[in-house]
Amino acid sequence: MASILHIAGQEEEALARACAVLARGLPVAIPTETVYGLAADATEPDGVRAIYTVKGRPSFNPLICHMADLAMAERYAHFDPLSRRLAEAFWPGPLTLVLPLKPDSGIAPAATGGLDTVGIRVPQGFARTLIARYGKPLAAPSANPSGRISPTTAGHVDDGLGEKLALILDGGPASVGVESTIVKVEADGTLRLLRPGGLSAEAIEAVAGVALLRKAAATATIEAPGMLASHYAPRAFVRLNAHDVAPGEALLKFGSLPVAGEDQAALVLPLSEAGDVAEAAARLFDLMKQADEAGVSAIAVSPIPQEGLGEAVNDRLARAAAPRPEDYE
Numbered sequence: 384m385a386s387i388l389h390i391a392g393q394e395e396e397a398l399a400r401a402c403a404v405l406a407r408g409l410p411v412a413i414p415t416e417t418v419y420g421l422a423a424d425a426t427e428p429d430g431v432r433a434i435y436t437v438k439g440r441p442s443f444n445p446l447i448c449h450m451a452d453l454a455m456a457e458r459y460a461h462f463d464p465l466s467r468r469l470a471e472a473f474w475p476g477p478l479t480l481v482l483p484l485k486p487d488s489g490i491a492p493a494a495t496g497g498l499d500t501v502g503i504r505v506p507q508g509f510a511r512t513l514i515a516r517y518g519k520p521l522a523a524p525s526a527n528p529s530g531r532i533s534p535t536t537a538g539h540v541d542d543g544l545g546e547k548l549a550l551i552l553d554g555g556p557a558s559v560g561v562e563s564t565i566v567k568v569e570a571d572g573t574l575r576l577l578r579p580g581g582l583s584a585e586a587i588e589a590v591a592g593v594a595l596l597r598k599a600a601a602t603a604t605i606e607a608p609g610m611l612a613s614h615y616a617p618r619a620f621v622r623l624n625a626h627d628v629a630p631g632e633a634l635l636k637f638g639s640l641p642v643a644g645e646d647q648a649a650l651v652l653p654l655s656e657a658g659d660v661a662e663a664a665a666r667l668f669d670l671m672k673q674a675d676e677a678g679v680s681a682i683a684v685s686p687i688p689q690e691g692l693g694e695a696v697n698d699r700l701a702r703a704a705a706p707r708p709e710d711y712e
């Protein structure tokens with residue numbers, strides 16, 4: 384059973400306990416501004432392997448390596464000028480850059496799934512302080528069982544993985560609530576969006592001065608191997624772009640206008656009464672989990688505008704609604 388330690392008011396103790404667990408080659412669950420991560424020393428094969436085991440994650444799906452700052456990141460990866468400009472503009476923050484790995488970088492091959500590239504980001508807050516204190520990069524996927532909803536609270540982590548972990552650090556609810564945006568600058572200078580996330584495409588394009596190229600969701604599996612079509616899967620059936628709700632269904636509601644049938648819904652959960660896509664992103668995973676735990680047959684979701692963080696919200700919702708592997712069994 385994991386011990387859960389609140390960071391507020393005892394950050395020194397939290398840092399010391401986390402460093403001790405990491406130094407033993409074990410993973411520790413930590414808050415980041417996007418979602419909670421399951422972190423291990425990215426240079427230690429045992430710790431990295433433990434991440435895959437604990438999550439039940441396929442070994443071909445590479446992990447993001449978290450750094451304390453750009454200077455640390457440059458020790459492990461080559462930065463082209465555009466990637467460096469994006470890093471300077473958005474780190475620390477919810478942006479992951481896929482970059483060529485330096486030879487003899489020391490990153491455990493298991494962390495990159497054997498690729499010659501590495502996904503890197505500098506997280507905000509406690510996670511960044513921890514990396515600076517520990518002095519080495521931390522590989523960290525979201526701290527959920529593979530294929531399930533990502534955790535935005537320490538309680539979510541405990542529900543999914545608590546029995547398999549030594550330590551969960553509780554930093555309160557994640558402020559962004561969806562995972563980082565992943566981009567890759569190609570050799571010809573084009574900028575590719577591998578996963579929409581907590582930093583809007585518009586913000587990236589404003590700094591880059593070029594448009595982000597997107598791939599159709601169905602074919603994105605090759606570029607970011609973890610982005611399997613069905614992901615973030617609740618147990619309930621998910622019905623998107625719903626303008627009405629049936630008796631017994633849960634409604635994830637966006638905006639304040641009445642929705643047909645909502646009086647008879649089993650549950651009405653507000654993503655954002657104000658119609659704010661960033662607020663919807665911050666609440667999405669927690670509300671999906673609440674609806675799922677209520678045991679409803681289906682979750683109806685209001686249409687969400689495809690702008691700003693709405694792109695990430697719609698991406699996660701589409702994956703939650705996708706056919707599950709077990710549907711084919």
Ligand code: TXA
Nearest residue numbers: 417420445446500501502524525562563607608609610
């Ligand atoms: O916000 C986040 O990114 C969170 C927090 C903990 O930082 N982490 C996270 O990790 O979402 P994870 O493992 O759930 O998702 C990592 C994604 C996967 O889809 C993986 O395929 C992709 O990053 N990825 C990692 N390295 C890559 C690489 N070298 N090339 C392409 N995709 C890569």
Ligand code: MG
Nearest residue numbers: 524525533562
């Ligand atoms: Mg994940």
